[in-house]
Amino acid sequence: MPDRIRTVEAFLEELRSIAQLGLCYASDPHDKDRYERLMTLTCEEYAAIAELPVPDVKSRLAAEFGHVTPKVGVDAAIFDDAGRLLLTRRFDDGMWCLPCGWAELGETARDAIRREVREEVCLDVSVGEVIDVFSRLPGQYGPHTAYFVVFHCVRVTGEPTTTEEAVEIGYFYPDDIVEWHRDHEERARRAVRFRTERL
Numbered sequence: 001m002p003d004r005i006r007t008v009e010a011f012l013e014e015l016r017s018i019a020q021l022g023l024c025y026a027s028d029p030h031d032k033d034r035y036e037r038l039m040t041l042t043c044e045e046y047a048a049i050a051e052l053p054v055p056d057v058k059s060r061l062a063a064e065f066g067h068v069t070p071k072v073g074v075d076a077a078i079f080d081d082a083g084r085l086l087l088t089r090r091f092d093d094g095m096w097c098l099p100c101g102w103a104e105l106g107e108t109a110r111d112a113i114r115r116e117v118r119e120e121v122c123l124d125v126s127v128g129e130v131i132d133v134f135s136r137l138p139g140q141y142g143p144h145t146a147y148f149v150v151f152h153c154v155r156v157t158g159e160p161t162t163t164e165e166a167v168e169i170g171y172f173y174p175d176d177i178v179e180w181h182r183d184h185e186e187r188a189r190r191a192v193r194f195r196t197e198r199l
Contacts, residue, residue: 007139008049015042016061017068024067046143070145074113075100075184076153077131077191078123080171085188087177088120088166095181098150098188099166113151121169122161125153131194134187141182150187152194 019042022035043058050057075098078086087096101116103109110127117125131150138145160169174188 008045009138009143012042012045012049013138013144016046020061020068049143070147072103072109073100073146073148074103074109074116075148075150075187076113076117076125076127077150077188077194078117078125078153078155079191079195082171083192083195084171084173085191086121086160087170087172087188089168090181091165091167093181094167095179095184096172096177097181097184098191100148100184109149110151113149113153117153120163120166122163123158124156126156128152128154129194132187132190134183136183148187150191152191 015038019035019039023032023039026032026035039061040054040058043054043061046052046061047054047057076086077098080086086099088099089096099113099117099120101112101120103112104115107115113127114125117123129152131152134148134150136142136144136146136148162169174185174192177185177188180188
């Protein structure tokens with residue numbers, strides 16, 4: 001009996017990895033056909049879960065060439081003088097989180113968080129220490145393995161402003177918030193501990 005029950009998302013991610021790596025490295029045309037079929041089956045299941053057309057899912061997955069690796073997200077811990085964190089209410093689920101987003105190709109993690117903060121809350125920040133790195137496995141909050149780097153950031157210019165992505169913003173203590181987006185409460189509390197340790 002296995003030590004743990006594999007989630008559907010974890011199973012699909014492993015299948016996708018096998019198929020994609022096979023398509024990347026296999027030279028035998030028959031093997032490539034088998035990996036292509038495996039990728040098609042994987043895309044069909046992803047599409048059913050996400051309620052997306054199969055061709056859309058296949059084109060998104062095919063856009064990632066080479067070795068399959070985890071997705072990388074970035075988060076900003078921005079404090080006011082009272083030690084409260086800047087939090088945003090998300091447009092997609094109405095929950096609260098740190099300013100955050102996915103890193104894009106061709107930018108460093110620090111460039112990514114500066115861009116995300118500017119896009120989400122209209123602030124320019126200086127990016128300081130890494131507070132912590134959080135991990136998500138498939139099935140916890142989505143279909144992919146992902147790492148999230150939380151940076152300590154300091155406002156340089158601008159005032160927090162709502163945007164299409166952040167429909168409400170403000171400085172809060174973690175205890176002030178009940179409706180957290182996914183695992184962001186854990187990230188916020190870790191950021192507060194980081195600040196407290198340095199006072």
